[in-house]
Amino acid sequence: MKKLSLFVLALSIICFIGMPATTTAQDFEGVIYFEMADLAKQGMGEMPYMVKGNKGRMEINHQGQKNAMLMLPGESKMVMIIEQMNGYIEMDLNNDIGNKEKDKASEPNMRKTGETKTIAGRTCKVWRMESEDGTFEACMAKGMGTFMMPQNQMRKRNAPAWAQKFAEEESMPLEIIEIKNGNRTVQMKATKIEEKSLSDDLFKVPEGYNDMSGMMKGMQNRN
Numbered sequence: 001m002k003k004l005s006l007f008v009l010a011l012s013i014i015c016f017i018g019m020p021a022t023t024t025a026q027d028f029e030g031v032i033y034f035e036m037a038d039l040a041k042q043g044m045g046e047m048p049y050m051v052k053g054n055k056g057r058m059e060i061n062h063q064g065q066k067n068a069m070l071m072l073p074g075e076s077k078m079v080m081i082i083e084q085m086n087g088y089i090e091m092d093l094n095n096d097i098g099n100k101e102k103d104k105a106s107e108p109n110m111r112k113t114g115e116t117k118t119i120a121g122r123t124c125k126v127w128r129m130e131s132e133d134g135t136f137e138a139c140m141a142k143g144m145g146t147f148m149m150p151q152n153q154m155r156k157r158n159a160p161a162w163a164q165k166f167a168e169e170e171s172m173p174l175e176i177i178e179i180k181n182g183n184r185t186v187q188m189k190a191t192k193i194e195e196k197s198l199s200d201d202l203f204k205v206p207e208g209y210n211d212m213s214g215m216m217k218g219m220q221n222r223n
């Protein structure tokens with residue numbers, strides 16, 4: 001159970017941008033490596049984010065434990081793969097808790113700054129966003145797929161409204177900076193981008209893995 005708890009902890013940390021129910025196919029195929037401030041605090045390294053068509057895969061490594069999250073909007077589901085337990089947890093997006101309990105957050109104030117940056121060899125445009133969730137700057141790139149972070153299944157709340165908007169527009173954030181009390185803190189940044197072919201098997205549950213979905217439902221009911 002300790003191994004599962006570590007993965008659920010990591011999942012709750014990185015849940016940031018809402019996953020749209022459907023996405024269109026993307027031209028980009030490959031791996032984007034992200035450094036994330038919250039993961040670094042937990043002693044985790046870079047997070048590989050894989051894109052193939054309209055599918056996404058995140059991998060999390062912690063003290064030698066490797067787990068993955070599959071985002072499969074075409075099948076209206078997310079899947080957590082827990083390799084050390086040879087199991088997986090499947091979540092139906094059509095019955096997502098976040099969709100049942102909508103946040104009442106006000107619409108964010110979003111504007112383009114006119115600034116562009118080059119991050120990990122890719123050009124992105126800077127947006128500034130202000131809402132009750134805080135003030136952020138995000139450098140967004142088109143043509144690289146959609147950053148489909150899953151909803152936080154444990155907190156039972158939606159992603160920030162501005163984050164959902166970028167997911168809907170199918171943009172990839174290559175850098176996100178939080179602005180607070182005059183200080184600028186990089187919360188997420190792409191460090192390396194590899195454009196290459198990826199195996200279809202990376203976006204499937206490995207053969208022989210056990211369905212542990214009931215465990216997640218039990219954890220949700222206790223929260």
